[in-house]
Amino acid sequence: LAKTTQPISMDSYEGQEVNITCSHNNIATNDYITWYQQFPSQGPRFIIQGYKTKVTNEVASLFIPADRKSSTLSLPRVSLSDTAVYYCLVGARMYSGGGADGLTFGKGTHLIIQP
Amino acid sequence: DTGVSQDPRHKITKRGQNVTFRCDPISEHNRLYWYRQTLGQGPEFLTYFQNEAQLEKSRLLSDRFSAERPKGSFSTLEIQRTEQGDSAMYLCASSSPGTTYEQYFGPGTRLTVT
Numbered sequence: 001l002a003k004t005t006q007p008i009s010m011d012s013y014e015g016q017e018v019n020i021t022c023s024h025n026n027i028a029t030n031d032y033i034t035w036y037q038q039f040p041s042q043g044p045r046f047i048i049q050g051y052k053t054k055v056t057n058e059v060a061s062l063f064i065p066a067d068r069k070s071s072t073l074s075l076p077r078v079s080l081s082d083t084a085v086y087y088c089l090v091g092a093r094m095y096s097g098g099g100a101d102g103l104t105f106g107k108g109t110h111l112i113i114q115p
Numbered sequence: 116d117t118g119v120s121q122d123p124r125h126k127i128t129k130r131g132q133n134v135t136f137r138c139d140p141i142s143e144h145n146r147l148y149w150y151r152q153t154l155g156q157g158p159e160f161l162t163y164f165q166n167e168a169q170l171e172k173s174r175l176l177s178d179r180f181s182a183e184r185p186k187g188s189f190s191t192l193e194i195q196r197t198e199q200g201d202s203a204m205y206l207c208a209s210s211s212p213g214t215t216y217e218q219y220f221g222p223g224t225r226l227t228v229t
Contacts (some may be wrong), residue, residue: 043220
C-alpha cells in the first residue's frame with residue numbers, strides 16, 4: 001500500500017499558479033496517481049490522473065518525475081473558487097488486479113485562495 | 116443532470132436505532148463505492164460493488180454495517196444499532212469499467228446519532 005504525504009494547508013492569491021506536491025515513496029509499478037478536489041459539504045470531484053511524465057486537462061496539470069516517488073498538481077491562475085481540499089491517491093486500477101487499498105484519501109491539502 | 120444521487124441528505128437518529136441510506140449511481144456505471152467521512156478527515160473507504168457483487172469490504176467496517184446492490188443499480192447501506200461514533204457523512208460514488216479512480220461522488224448523507 002503506497003502511502004501518500006501532502007502538506008496540510010497552503011495559501012495563495014488569486015491569479016497565481018499553485019503547485020501542491022504529494023510524496024509517495026512506496027509507489028508500486030502498477031499504481032496510478034489521482035487527484036480529487038472537495039468543497040465543504042460536497043463529495044470529492046475527480047481532477048486528474050496520471051502514471052508518468054505530464055498530464056494536462058482543462059482544469060490542471062499533473063507532473064510526475066521519472067522515479068514516480070512524488071507528483072505535483074499544478075493549478076494555473078487560481079481564483080477564490082479554488083479554495084478547497086485537494087487529495088492525492090495512489091493505487092492500482094481494480095480491473096488490473098489492484099484492490100481497494102488505493103482508495104485512501106488521507107487528510108488532503110487545504111488550499112486557501114485570498115483576493 | 117443524471118449524476119449520483121443519495122437519499123436522505125440528512126438523518127438524525129437516536130442511538131440504538133437502525134438507519135438505511137440509498138444511493139443511485141450514474142446509470143451506465145457498473146461500479147459503486149461507499150465511503151464515510153468525519154470532520155477534518157478524508158473519505159474513508161467502506162465497501163465497493165461491481166454490478167451486484169460486493170467485491171471488497173474495509174476491515175474497518177463492523178458487523179453492524181451492511182450494504183447491498185441487489186440488481187446492480189441502486190445500493191443501500193444499513194447501519195444497525197447505531198452508535199454516536201457512527202455520526203459522519205456517508206458518501207456514495209460510482210465509476211465506469213476500467214476507471215477505478217475516476218469516481219463520481221454523490222452529495223452524501225449526513226448522519227447524526229444522538
